[in-house]
Amino acid sequence: MTLLNIAEICPATRTLGPGQRFVIWVQGCCFNCGGCISPEWIPQQVANLVEPTILAQTILSVSGTDGVTISGGEPMLQAAALGELLTKLRQQTSLSIICFTGFSLAQLVAKSDSNINLLLSLIDVLIDGQYIAELNDNKGWRGSANQVVHFLTDRHLPEADLFRDRPRNVEIHLRHDAALMVGIPPHNFSQDFRQAVDLAAAKPENLTRDFV
Numbered sequence: 152m153t154l155l156n157i158a159e160i161c162p163a164t165r166t167l168g169p170g171q172r173f174v175i176w177v178q179g180c181c182f183n184c185g186g187c188i189s190p191e192w193i194p195q196q197v198a199n200l201v202e203p204t205i206l207a208q209t210i211l212s213v214s215g216t217d218g219v220t221i222s223g224g225e226p227m228l229q230a231a232a233l234g235e236l237l238t239k240l241r242q243q244t245s246l247s248i249i250c251f252t253g254f255s256l257a258q259l260v261a262k263s264d265s266n267i268n269l270l271l272s273l274i275d276v277l278i279d280g281q282y283i284a285e286l287n288d289n290k291g292w293r294g295s296a297n298q299v300v301h302f303l304t305d306r307h308l309p310e311a312d313l314f315r316d317r318p319r320n321v322e323i324h325l326r327h328d329a330a331l332m333v334g335i336p337p338h339n340f341s342q343d344f345r346q347a348v349d350l351a352a353a354k355p356e357n358l359t360r361d362f363v
């Protein structure tokens with residue numbers, strides 16, 4: 152058994168793929184893309200260690216889940232543990248699996264790594280390539296236009312356009328003394344969010360607002 156090193160989880164969101172999804176962000180990345188949305192998850196250091204079977208049980212305990220989205224950090228650095236997790240899920244559910252990676256699919260295949268090959272065999276949609284800020288076209292379930300959406304199964308082919316062209320939105324999940332942004336932010340999100348917070352401070356009835 153290999154432990155997963157997890158930066159964060161979100162048990163239920165609708166901002167990172169079709170339907171209600173359980174999101175896992177792994178800790179540690181071998182890239183350093185300019186404008187990375189989660190730079191605190193790049194260092195390859197221990198964050199939260201969890202057994203894949205325990206995380207699988209947690210995922211299965213959330214009602215209404217349609218799928219799992221894996222991001223990071225770089226998931227392929229933890230291919231063995233993620234393979235264990237997804238194998239467990241595949242044995243017990245028909246959840247859809249979406250995974251982001253900074254590697255290209257061709258690079259991953261060229262590695263001829265058995266753990267990566269197993270992981271790829273368990274994924275429905277792989278969104279590949281590093282984030283390039285200059286190519287951020289403000290749409291879709293991917294950060295920049297160079298990233299390719301690979302439908303490794305035909306499960307999400309009917310929604311293919313959403314992956315590339317969908318208007319972006321995010322959810323803000325409050326955690327005790329912190330807030331977690333879930334989703335790929337639209338352009339100007341930080342500026343709009345700050346304005347909304349200022350408005351809410353002045354007029355609490357303005358607290359509810361869509362950022363799309």
Ligand code: SF4
Nearest residue numbers: 180182184187224253
């Ligand atoms: S691959 Fe993803 S997590 Fe890694 S540096 Fe690039 S954008 Fe950030």
